[in-house]
Amino acid sequence: MARARIVDPEEGPRSKRGAILVAAVERFGEDGYENTKWSEVADRVGIGQTALYHYFESKAHCLLTIMRLELQRSHDQFVEATSEETDPVEELRAAVRTAFAVTEQEIRQMRILQANMSLLATPRKSKREETERVAARQLVQMVERDWTTLLMRGMSKGAFPVRDAHTLGLAVLGMIVSVWRWYRPTGAIPLSEISEMIEGCVVRMVAE
Secondary structure (H helix, E strand, C coil), rough: CCCCCCCCCCCCCCCCCCHHHHHHHHHHHCCCCCCHHHHHHHHHHHHHHHHHCCCCCCCHHHHHHHHHHHHHHHHHHHHHHHCCCCEEEHHHHHHHHHCCCCCCHHHHHHHHHHHHHHHHCCCCCCCHHHHHHHHHHHHHHHHHHHHHHHHHHHCCCCCCCCCCCHHHHHHHHHHHHHHHHHCCCCCCCCHHHHHHHHHHHHHHHCEE
């Protein structure tokens, strides 16, 4: 089976950066960030540990990059799924469905993101780490605006009761992302069933 890839615009044709990110997602997803040794990521890629520092100056730098890339992927997927919808309820449904239209690698990325969100709160001493942290925080705000704007459009068209769109958007987003804290692909409930359940809950929360 072909290994999963993380789409990273900084990766060149001969770069190991993408392979390192994929290996880090696998290791952080399996054992947790704190329990993963940097050398284990190097072993999975098949390179020496010192080669890792050509791409990432630390394990934290790698983690922040994964978080930033996952937030960008989530935003892009939201925009793509909702851009053609004109009916507010169908736009809402599409936004929820696309949040769960993910691969196992993306599930790991989201699990890692949710488990380490607190890392975005504190400035980093390293310039490269801080660059990734700031970019990730900006993307968090962008994702929140995505949902707020969607809800405001629906309210302006009379499809949703008028409420505080930002607070409601945070509640909806919180319901969706909480799934990645406990969901496992090997669990008893398939993701499609969870997606359908969350979609129904969100529509009732927003539109009724």
